[in-house]
Amino acid sequence: MSVPTCQPEELLIATVATMLDGLGHIAVGAASPIPGAAALLARARGNGRPAISILGAVDENAFTDGGKELFDCAAEGRIDAFFLGGGQIDGEANINLVGIGNPRQPKVRFPGSFGSAYLYFLVPRVILFREEHSPRVLVSRVDYISAPGWSAPNVYRPGGPYALVTGRCVFAWQKETHRFRLASVHPGHTVDELRAETGFDYDLPDTVPATVLPDAATLSLMRGRVAGEIARTYPGFAARLWNVAAAA
Template identity: 35%
Template structure:
């Protein structure tokens, strides 16, 4: 079956989510929102999902209640992104260039630094993959996964998902390594579009393609729900493979 890049990422992320987990999705995150809904409709029916912007899945009054809930360590899974992600999984949501005189000023980190520290499992995602977005060193650290910058907390980085690959922290160093590649790409292509060494050794497994069941549920039940939150995304990214 044909599928879009967005559908590929949604289905791959959904497989990472477990039955019974509490899964929260923040603002401007259509891919993780769809992944959470897809997981709940398929293999994780007892998952609790909280999706910002979706009233049926959002019991909090304002963001303060939501952040209080996270600070109590009650969220199992959260998703973050960044204009830049470095080799440790640190993310930059503040500036490109010098902080005092930036080339680009970004929206800021909101509560991402606390979320990164308190949610049990963090998944990073980017809907593109190029070297500028994956530098060896960030222009600014908004939220940190690096052992050099943080104490042990409840949270840990699980993986980074892009249209081309999955990166995971190495067990000993916690530095990101290439874990799997998308169908139709190569490890060399992914390395060429990444600004730090991915520690490639031997054959790299491929990310599983979306199953017919996943695509069927995604294009029906999940699409209908997502239409309420991200109508433009649904129009361009789901059912257009």
């Protein structure tokens, strides 16, 4: 069976979903349509598991105890995976969500750290996700550490980074060495290109596989059920990618 052409966003959704299969509960932050769709894809093929909590959504969010509940839930170990981005991300997995330059009068100001400085410590599998893969974003050292990639041994930290997924590749996080390793390169991109577009140093294996394209069944599930479900929270995203409206 021939696989229909896969859009770049569909590859990212499928790639992230493979990191979520089999987990119990995934939380997704606001304004995160690709991680949200990945979580819904994992649920669709996992017979309702993992459970999903999309923050700020009316659907796909069962929390009833206000804004603090996500954080209490994470602290009790009830959330298995979460997503963080960053205006800057460096090779030690430090993330900057605050800005560039003097924080009192920055050259560039990002929205702010949100819950990153907490959830990065407490959620076991934090997937760093940033579509833009450029030396501007992936820097040798962040200007401001909203949340550190690793901590001293005496700091309580059951959680931390798991992988960094960009529009060009997947990096796996190596907890022991506090470094990324290039895990796969998305089709259409090259190892040499990544070297030029990445501002931090990382481990490069002798052979790096291509990121696996979603098969026809996965694409079908994504374009059908998942598209309708994600449209309820991200109608603009679902309309742009799949030309679908929200499922009833």
